[in-house]
Amino acid sequence: MSFFNSGTFWFIEGILCCLAATGFKYWMEDRGVKLTWWKWGLVTLWIAFTGFVLAFIGVSIGENEMQAAQMAALIFGLIAVIAAVIVWRLLHLKDKNTANSKT
């Protein structure tokens, strides 16, 4: 078993995820974006999909299936980028409650 299949790897991945989420929260706050539960949900879905794309590309490279890696990068990568743009715009939507409380 290699490091990348070990429990240690996934433990470190978990820590990195938590740190990334914390940093993301502060960053969004500095931009004046309040992260509600559904925004966190969207971000989580995007991260899961992007993780899938990266792992798909990786598996294909590992299996020496370069065309599969390229196609995955092209098709799923493009979907991930488009999804990122959509999620980003949704994150900046004013939350109804927040908007009401300001008026």
Next chain:
Amino acid sequence: MKKKTFNFHRRQFLKATGAASAVLGGTGIGLFGIRSGKDPMTYSGTESLQGMTQNFNRSKYEVDTPTYKKVGETSRIDARTEVIFARMPRFGQQWDDEKGLDSLDPILKKYYQDHPEDLELDLHLRKEIFPKMRQDKKKYGDEFILAEAWSNAMGAVWPRGYNKPPEETDFPHPKYGRKQPLELESPEMTAKLIKKMGHEFGSTLVGICKLNPEWVYKHPMRGRGFDTEAPLDVPSHWEYAIVVGTPMEWDAFYANPNYGTSHDSYAKSRIVAYRMAAFIKELGYAARAHTPGTDYDLVVPPILIDAGIGEQGRHSVVITPELGSNFRPAIITTNIPMAVDKPIDFGVQDFCKTCKICAEQCPSGAITMGDKENIKGYKRYALNVSKCHNFWYSNLGNIGCRLCVAVCPYSRKSNWLHKTALQVTANDPTGITHSTLTEMQKRFYPAPDVKDYYIPSLGGKNASYRKPPWWLRTRDFIKLKKEQS
């Protein structure tokens, strides 16, 4: 002077750490993917003798009736002529161009009179393909020295087999063996024990079923010879069939038809089967091993279906959930009472209906692109065995082809990506994922033009589905006398 607050630094630090973590985490996922793709642990079927390789939850997909359908009058197979490995050596020895059909013994003669298309193909092999294959082997064959050496070494262990009828060979030794069968706790416990032993003996998958006498050859060869006219009465002690089997080496398997071999898993499955037969005899019961390549008294695929090992695909090979088509089985017929498994239906019939990749990639055109037909009373996809067999000698390297097995979308290593795809297809009643995954397979995993698989003298380029693994590239290890193109 305004004092800088620590809070600002903390936020910046956390943001920077978050960004770095995101990059590191993403990189980690990518590296995990690469490792998953290369991981030897995903070379499913060879990593464990503990039964961990039989890891598909079959109980969810069990069905009461097998996935093959009886649609008419059935008849047992006459191995003397319908099994090509019995027919071809006799044909090769007897055929005389001048005498034609009259040079053949009555059994062969009648077969070819009834099947002139097979005579044409068998003669084509003899007159056209063999000479060109020999000629090209001299010219290009050195590329495959290591592949052939590896294959022959893998096939070097071959138990002696049976040269007497089942009544004489299947029971414990009359002098040294157990005189009475041991009393067993229960059929369920015996099945559990047999399966555990199967894995311990080296089998990747183990299944048990009652033996349907229709699967036994009408004229089996072993211990009876070619000339016998009397059909075999299925021995009463062949009550159950135990299925065992192992996969072929994955990297060489993807480099078919030239570099792969059947001998590695043939030999492993043979050893498992003979061990299992010996184990059962030790308990005082009868057992007989039916092993690859040709030492069978029965037809294997339907027994695999009955035992819940898998389903028969368009290419006639049984597709298993764990190994796809990459499974070389052996059977043990026995009378030890066991609880039996149920057939399974995990979506292969629907998938094969539309996929057709094996048929498209079959260089010989032996696999039908059409629908299922009534073959000997059962509805199944037709396979032109003679066309298939002719291609075995139309490529160099190891004898055989195995391309249909290699290109089958089910035949993928057991990493998370392919296992997820399997679970999705097995649980999708709409068929949407079937067509999506088939399309992905065609676009993501390219294959050579089918003509290129042939030897140059037959218009090809000695192509393989994938490049050979590093340990089968002859030029990297052996100084060849002359350069071959």
